Amino acid sequence: MNKTANLPPxxxxxxxxxxxxxxxxxxxxxxxxxxxxxxxxxxxNCGLVLITEELALGKMFEVEQSLExx
Amino acid sequence: MVTxxxxxxxxxxxAMDQVELRRLESKCSQENPPACTAGCPIHVDVRxxxxxxxxxxxKSAASILQQKQPFPGIISxxxxxxxxxxxxxxxxxxxxxxxxxxxxxxxxxxPKIATVGAVPPKSQTVAVVGSGLRGLTTAYDLARKGYIVTxxxxxxxxxxxxxxxxxxxxxxxxxxxELSVLNRPNVTIESNTVITRQDLSQLKERFDALYIGFAxxxxxxxxxxxxxxxxxxxxxxxxIAGVFAGGQLGNNSPINAVAxxxxxxxxxxxxxxxxxxxxxxxxxxxxxxxxxxxxxKIPSLPAVPMSHESGGYTGEEAVRExxxxxxxxxxxxxxxCKYLESYGGYPKKYLREIYxxxxxxxxxxxxxxxxxxxxxxxLCAEVCPNDLDMGQVxxxxxxxxxxxxxxxxxxxxFALRDMAFSNSEQFALTRHQPGFNSSKYxxxxxxxxxxxxxxxxxxxxxxxxxxxxxxxxxxxxCCGAPAHWGGNQGQFQTSFEEMVAEWESLGKxxxxxxxxTCHSMFREKLPGVVSLWELIKDMDLPIxxxxxxxxxxxxxxxxxxxxxxxxxxxxxxxxLRLGCEIEELPYSKELTKCCGFGGLTxxxxxxxxQQIVENRIKESTADYVAYCxxxxxxxxxxxxxxxxxxxxxxxxxxxxxxxxxxxxxxQRHEHRARxxxxxxxxxxxxxxxxxxxxxxxxxxxxxxxxxxxxxxxxLIEDVQQVIEHAEGTGSKFINPDNxxxxxxFRPARVTYWVExxxxxxxxxxxxxxxxxxxxxxxxKP
Numbered sequence: 001m002n003k004t005a006n007l008p009p010x011x012x013x014x015x016x017x018x019x020x021x022x023x024x025x026x027x028x029x030x031x032x033x034x035x036x037x038x039x040x041x042x043x044x045n046c047g048l049v050l051i052t053e054e055l056a057l058g059k060m061f062e063v064e065q066s067l068e069x070x
Numbered sequence: 071m072v073t074x075x076x077x078x079x080x081x082x083x084x085a086m087d088q089v090e091l092r093r094l095e096s097k098c099s100q101e102n103p104p105a106c107t108a109g110c111p112i113h114v115d116v117r118x119x120x121x122x123x124x125x126x127x128x129k130s131a132a133s134i135l136q137q138k139q140p141f142p143g144i145i146s147x148x149x150x151x152x153x154x155x156x157x158x159x160x161x162x163x164x165x166x167x168x169x170x171x172x173x174x175x176x177x178x179x180x181p182k183i184a185t186v187g188a189v190p191p192k193s194q195t196v197a198v199v200g201s202g203l204r205g206l207t208t209a210y211d212l213a214r215k216g217y218i219v220t221x222x223x224x225x226x227x228x229x230x231x232x233x234x235x236x237x238x239x240x241x242x243x244x245x246x247x248e249l250s251v252l253n254r255p256n257v258t259i260e261s262n263t264v265i266t267r268q269d270l271s272q273l274k275e276r277f278d279a280l281y282i283g284f285a286x287x288x289x290x291x292x293x294x295x296x297x298x299x300x301x302x303x304x305x306x307x308x309x310i311a312g313v314f315a316g317g318q319l320g321n322n323s324p325i326n327a328v329a330x331x332x333x334x335x336x337x338x339x340x341x342x343x344x345x346x347x348x349x350x351x352x353x354x355x356x357x358x359x360x361x362x363x364x365x366x367k368i369p370s371l372p373a374v375p376m377s378h379e380s381g382g383y384t385g386e387e388a389v390r391e392x393x394x395x396x397x398x399x400x401x402x403x404x405x406x407c408k409y410l411e412s413y414g415g416y417p418k419k420y421l422r423e424i425y426x427x428x429x430x431x432x433x434x435x436x437x438x439x440x441x442x443x444x445x446x447x448x449l450c451a452e453v454c455p456n457d458l459d460m461g462q463v464x465x466x467x468x469x470x471x472x473x474x475x476x477x478x479x480x481x482x483x484f485a486l487r488d489m490a491f492s493n494s495e496q497f498a499l500t501r502h503q504p505g506f507n508s509s510k511y512x513x514x515x516x517x518x519x520x521x522x523x524x525x526x527x528x529x530x531x532x533x534x535x536x537x538x539x540x541x542x543x544x545x546x547x548c549c550g551a552p553a554h555w556g557g558n559q560g561q562f563q564t565s566f567e568e569m570v571a572e573w574e575s576l577g578k579x580x581x582x583x584x585x586x587t588c589h590s591m592f593r594e595k596l597p598g599v600v601s602l603w604e605l606i607k608d609m610d611l612p613i614x615x616x617x618x619x620x621x622x623x624x625x626x627x628x629x630x631x632x633x634x635x636x637x638x639x640x641x642x643x644x645x646l647r648l649g650c651e652i653e654e655l656p657y658s659k660e661l662t663k664c665c666g667f668g669g670l671t672x673x674x675x676x677x678x679x680q681q682i683v684e685n686r687i688k689e690s691t692a693d694y695v696a697y698c699x700x701x702x703x704x705x706x707x708x709x710x711x712x713x714x715x716x717x718x719x720x721x722x723x724x725x726x727x728x729x730x731x732x733x734x735x736x737q738r739h740e741h742r743a744r745x746x747x748x749x750x751x752x753x754x755x756x757x758x759x760x761x762x763x764x765x766x767x768x769x770x771x772x773x774x775x776x777x778x779x780x781x782x783x784x785l786i787e788d789v790q791q792v793i794e795h796a797e798g799t800g801s802k803f804i805n806p807d808n809x810x811x812x813x814x815f816r817p818a819r820v821t822y823w824v825e826x827x828x829x830x831x832x833x834x835x836x837x838x839x840x841x842x843x844x845x846x847x848x849x850k851p
Contacts, residue, residue, distance in 0.1 A: 053837065
């Protein structure tokens with residue numbers, strides 16, 4: 001059995017500031033007065049958070065739309 | 071025709087209340103029954119029946135009849151069919167033979183006699199005197215509701231006058247079969263029982279209610295009730311409490327006798343339940359439907375003849391005859407408007423959804439997108455027989471949403487920022503004509519013409535200064551339409567007041583507008599505003615040679631000119647002077663259609679806006695000529711050869727002009743900013759200012775990326791700011807495999823992401839996307 005199948009793929013991006021690897025960490029995001037805490041890739045050193053295109057146009061967009069209609 | 075803004079919601083911006091909802095709902099006739107159903111005293115759903123026959127769905131046909139008719143086998147054979155007198159097919163062929171079709175159904179596909187349904191039995195008792203259609207119907211209806219019914223008949227058989235119909239028309243066997251529905255445990259039949267006036271008081275003792283089922287003013291009725299024979303036409307009450315009588319209708323009409331009996335049953339049921347006898351009874355019996363049906367464009371079709379008159383229709387004939395049913399609907403607006411069609415309903419339904427949307431305190435507002443998808447073009451009101459303007463309803467709802475802080479920011483944010491750009495230093499400009507201290511006129515080209523064809527603005531301004539004496543000032547800015555359309559009255563008002571202050575600073579000159587949207591924003595508020603087209607229609611036109619004799623063009627009247635007959639005529643007059651042959655689109659002038667930009671539909675619902683434009687450009691194969699820059703650009707963006715009217719006057723190459731692509735949002739900004747600089751330099755000899763700051767960053771995008779950015783509403787200047795921030799702070803990601811950078815920046819309410827690659831003196835954009843959610847994370851310096 002392939003044990004790596006369930007592991008997340010290695011991030012394509014590295015922090016351009018310190019060159020460090022991105023790691024999953026808690027990120028606070030906010031919209032229209034609603035605060036959410038999510039696990040996203042970020043540079044634990046510099047604080048840069050990566051929001052991928054897939055996330056921005058997918059799940060994040062859905063949540064934005066539903067918060068706008070509340 | 072609607073010439074003024076409807077008084078929606080009493081004061082604009084107030085939430086829709088129940089009274090206003092009812093007032094608006096009453097304007098939409100779609101939910102009214104068709105004329106045949108309303109004209110039928112017992113309201114058989116004829117429209118549905120005709121569909122069932124067309125589909126040869128005999129089970130449904132029978133059930134439709136059984137739903138309203140107590141004894142369908144009898145009624146279908148003897149009905150005097152007042153429905154046919156009001157059938158709308160009458161005006162386009164001949165009335166549909168509804169009665170013969172019912173007869174066909176019952177004779178050829180007779181349903182089983184309805185069996186006793188499981189109704190909870192009631193303890194109250196009712197006596198029904200007389201077993202003609204009236205008494206039979208009352209007895210049947212009350213028995214079905216569970217009352218204990220005793221039916222008194224003086225002869226030895228039920229049916230009264232039913233037996234007088236010829237056997238051929240109404241066979242005895244049919245009567246017997248149909249009346250067998252009364253063989254149920256809660257019905258007792260007392261035949262050979264004559265009820266006299268003396269028996270009445272005794273019956274009153276024995277029963278909780280009495281129904282006298284005799285014809286109006288008949289001997290029997292007078293004999294039984296004497297001085298008490300006056301009957302209330304609505305409630306069927308007599309002067310004696312608990313005694314009800316028929317006889318209001320139907321001495322010569324079987325179907326009215328049934329309706330009369332049914333009214334009696336409703337009254338007795340209400341009486342025994344302690345409910346009002348008079349409330350909401352206006353739709354019992356035949357009435358005139360308010361359903362509007364437009365038969366204008368329906369081809370005439372004659373009635374299908376019967377091959378054997380006496381035998382009734384054959385199956386094939388019945389299906390064909392039922393096929394002549396118009397399936398009456400109003401839907402005038404839905405047929406004309408892609409937006410109203412796209413939500414699958416009609417205004418009355420939408421009004422309730424809008425009302426509910428406004429009434430929600432907690433929970434999801436499902437109608438937000440629908441409310442924001444209307445182009446506010448006013449076509450619905452023009453085609454509605456009752457002038458219901460859904461555009462005004464949607465606008466009032468948007469104003470209410472903005473006021474309550476419930477407008478989804480993503481709907482109009484981009485358009486409002488575009489408006490802010492046009493009213494900023496980047497574009498806004500107010501000047502007297504060079505060499506003048508005052509202005510008799512001021513030219514207001516508008517932001518979209520300036521964004522689309524800045525060269526035309528330049529040429530028109532030069533032309534006007536040559537043609538008109540007394541000084542022609544210039545005002546560059548946005549008229550405020552995006553804020554108005556978006557329901558943002560505050561922002562509109564601020565913009566309008568700034569605009570008025572600028573106009574006043576020029577000494578209130580006559581305003582010449584090139585854009586019909588600007589015209590629609592100003593016409594009621596500023597005196598003397600004139601469209602460029604009305605102004606120049608008889609002036610010497612500076613035809614460049616290319617414009618003459620272009621050939622046939624189909625005219626797109628912008629929706630904001632719907633009732634501007636003067637503009638319509640001026641535009642056509644100019645086109646004729648230019649040697650064009652004019653083709654009128656099926657929807658033109660007061661019936662014109664929006665290009666999909668109006669009401670900010672293109673931002674709130676781009677998919678629908680695309681359908682709107684595709685639908686509009688299919689109306690003719692001729693090249694279109696528009697006199698609104700947005701109409702022109704949107705048509706061109708969808709591959710329709712479209713000229714702006716100014717192209718015909720000022721363009722050198724009309725083939726290029728007709729196929730010139732849409733400018734796109736970034737280019738519009740650039741065009742406006744450059745137009746201001748060019749005009750200042752050319753007319754007022756101001757030294758050309760250079761771009762500063764992030765605007766000097768050179769951005770390289772291929773066509774695919776440009777298109778993607780356009781769809782995602784990302785401007786070159788947004789990309790420039792991201793790159794400026796990333797390169798300035800080092801806050802960016804790097805892909806070690808290819809060296810690409812990815813960075814984000816949030817100038818205001820949107821976070822923009824750009825993947826890029828530095829190249830010589832600029833940056834190649836490889837991807838761009840955005841989100842509105844904000845990342846709250848401290849980035850270390």
